[in-house]
Amino acid sequence: MQPVDERTAIGFGGRGAVAIIPAACLFLFATNIANSHAGGASLIAPSIVLLSALLSSIAGFAFSPIAGGFLFHAMKEPLSVIQILLVASISQQLYCVWRLRESVHLQECFPYLIGSVTTLPVGLFLLLRTPASAFLPLLGLLLIFYGAFSALKPSLPAGSNPLWGRVTVGALGGITGGIAAFPAAFVTMWCHIQGFDKHRARSIIQPFILVNQILSLAALFVLKPAHLMPLDTLQYAAPAVLGAYLGLMIFNRVDTSTFNRLVGLFLILAGFSFIKSF
Numbered sequence: 001m002q003p004v005d006e007r008t009a010i011g012f013g014g015r016g017a018v019a020i021i022p023a024a025c026l027f028l029f030a031t032n033i034a035n036s037h038a039g040g041a042s043l044i045a046p047s048i049v050l051l052s053a054l055l056s057s058i059a060g061f062a063f064s065p066i067a068g069g070f071l072f073h074a075m076k077e078p079l080s081v082i083q084i085l086l087v088a089s090i091s092q093q094l095y096c097v098w099r100l101r102e103s104v105h106l107q108e109c110f111p112y113l114i115g116s117v118t119t120l121p122v123g124l125f126l127l128l129r130t131p132a133s134a135f136l137p138l139l140g141l142l143l144i145f146y147g148a149f150s151a152l153k154p155s156l157p158a159g160s161n162p163l164w165g166r167v168t169v170g171a172l173g174g175i176t177g178g179i180a181a182f183p184a185a186f187v188t189m190w191c192h193i194q195g196f197d198k199h200r201a202r203s204i205i206q207p208f209i210l211v212n213q214i215l216s217l218a219a220l221f222v223l224k225p226a227h228l229m230p231l232d233t234l235q236y237a238a239p240a241v242l243g244a245y246l247g248l249m250i251f252n253r254v255d256t257s258t259f260n261r262l263v264g265l266f267l268i269l270a271g272f273s274f275i276k277s278f
Helices: 015-034 040-059 063-074 078-099 106-129 136-152 163-180 185-193 198-223 231-251 256-276
Strands: none
Touching: 015 040, 015 231, 040 063, 040 078, 040 231, 040 256, 063 078, 063 256, 078 198, 078 231, 106 163, 106 198, 136 163, 136 185, 136 256, 163 185, 163 198, 185 198, 185 256, 198 256
């Protein structure tokens, strides 16, 4: 067997499934379009999910800030928006983690997850008891400034990556994940400061987001039981996975420097989305 380049090998184990899953999602998405009887307006939300999943899958994060910014303007019912974001985001993350599974080493993610699990209840408490307007604009400004730095300075020398730093940024991610469903901001910054290449950064950020999303969703159902999620909301899983497939194609074709510039751009966009919301 010929050796496989590590840069193209990541996430491509099981090539049949890699092709079948997005093909099935494309079929479901096309079927939804064909069966639409309400005109173009009914296709707005699935199209937003598809585009947002594509863009956020290049950098590995920021689906909710991108998609939410458009969906809250396009739809009148906030609960429906939240349900769409949950279904689409978790579907996207599951697919991306599966595709990147060969590069994911859980022992490297563990310190970040320890930090986030510790502070996630704090973030959820702030979400349920404190106006988000007190925190999100400050987070938005931080993301904008650091995003600009990352875009202008995409390559940094390797850092020492101390354990206390990994636990701390994970803890900060637990807070922001609880407040804004955006746990990846500080972990993303840390990976850039440590000079990680795009594969190592992505292999940490992606499972970190997925675990925090699942824990947050489970905790919210326990702390504040919601109405049952309508089954038709599951239709948004198809455009989310299809967008993730296309985004990963682009991810595998950019170098680390370009990737970090894209990450900086997405941090800026996420920052503006938080500021604009208030």
